[in-house]
Amino acid sequence: MNTVKIDDKFTIGDGTLTFFGGPCTAETLDTCLEAGRFLRDLCAKLGINYVFKASFDKANRSSGTSRRGPGLERGLEILAEVKRTLGVPIITDIHECCEAEAAAKVVDILQIPAFLCRQTDLLHAAGKTGKPVNIKKGQFMAPEEMKGALGKVREAGNEQILLTERGTSFGYHNLVVDMRSLVTMRELGAPVVFDATHSVQLPGGMGNASGGQREFVRPLARAAAAIGIDVLFAEVHPRPDQAWSDGPNSLDFKLAETVLKEVKLIHDTVGKTA
Numbered sequence: 052m053n054t055v056k057i058d059d060k061f062t063i064g065d066g067t068l069t070f071f072g073g074p075c076t077a078e079t080l081d082t083c084l085e086a087g088r089f090l091r092d093l094c095a096k097l098g099i100n101y102v103f104k105a106s107f108d109k110a111n112r113s114s115g116t117s118r119r120g121p122g123l124e125r126g127l128e129i130l131a132e133v134k135r136t137l138g139v140p141i142i143t144d145i146h147e148c149c150e151a152e153a154a155a156k157v158v159d160i161l162q163i164p165a166f167l168c169r170q171t172d173l174l175h176a177a178g179k180t181g182k183p184v185n186i187k188k189g190q191f192m193a194p195e196e197m198k199g200a201l202g203k204v205r206e207a208g209n210e211q212i213l214l215t216e217r218g219t220s221f222g223y224h225n226l227v228v229d230m231r232s233l234v235t236m237r238e239l240g241a242p243v244v245f246d247a248t249h250s251v252q253l254p255g256g257m258g259n260a261s262g263g264q265r266e267f268v269r270p271l272a273r274a275a276a277a278i279g280i281d282v283l284f285a286e287v288h289p290r291p292d293q294a295w296s297d298g299p300n301s302l303d304f305k306l307a308e309t310v311l312k313e314v315k316l317i318h319d320t321v322g323k324t325a
Contacts, residue, residue: 053241070284083130291303
């Protein structure tokens with residue numbers, strides 16, 4: 052399996068657990084710093100590598116009137132300040148080819164949203180930046196189909212690729228997680244990420260917004276850790292009920308700490324017995 056090097060800080064896929072976490076949207080600098088500082092310090096205490104996650108734009112909202120984020124220019128300014136202040140790597144989504152180069156100047160990992168994982172030009176653009184690329188598996192795809200997405204980034208000369216499981220559509224407004232996908236995608240030669248909070252999302256479940264069932268984050272995260280993951284992904288907000296997006300499935304600080312402690316324990320146990 053290929054590994055993914057995050058500058059000189061750490062390597063994903065070398066057996067050490069990594070956490071991608073932060074608010075869904077880079078709402079304000081203060082919110083990002085509050086979440087990022089808490090998660091940085093918690094991960095340091097637990098011996099987990101940490102990457103701050105927030106999006107400058109949420110282009111796939113249920114409603115056209117939903118808050119999307121601060122936009123490319125201001126959003127990247129916020130992410131750059133988080134990186135400078137907290138000294139942590141950054142991951143963020145891109146939705147269009149024109150965003151890849153600008154985002155790559157600031158962040159350490161480019162993320163391809165699940166709805167866009169088959170977009171050839173977008174995958175090529177992300178790959179050409181030379182930055183690590185995290186591709187989320189589409190809710191409509193079988194895990195083995197991610198071989199095509201992986202190949203498109205490799206065609207751009209980039210081997211620094213991660214694949215993320217985030218649930219599969221199961222009827223209207225519901226997702227299920229097939230844990231076999233983590234095994235299948237790792238066999239494609241990439242480190243695997245489990246997105247614990249988007250996997251409990253109820254897409255469009257509130258009519259003009261997505262709902263969520265955060266009570267299932269803990270059991271699903273534990274199960275994924277037992278299967279074997281390189282990265283846990285979760286959206287964490289100081290006040291989830293006030294979040295601009297994905298509040299129903301985001302974790303507060305207390306629950307985030309519980310989940311990370313449990314996943315780290317299982318991850319280390321599985322690693323020692325594998």
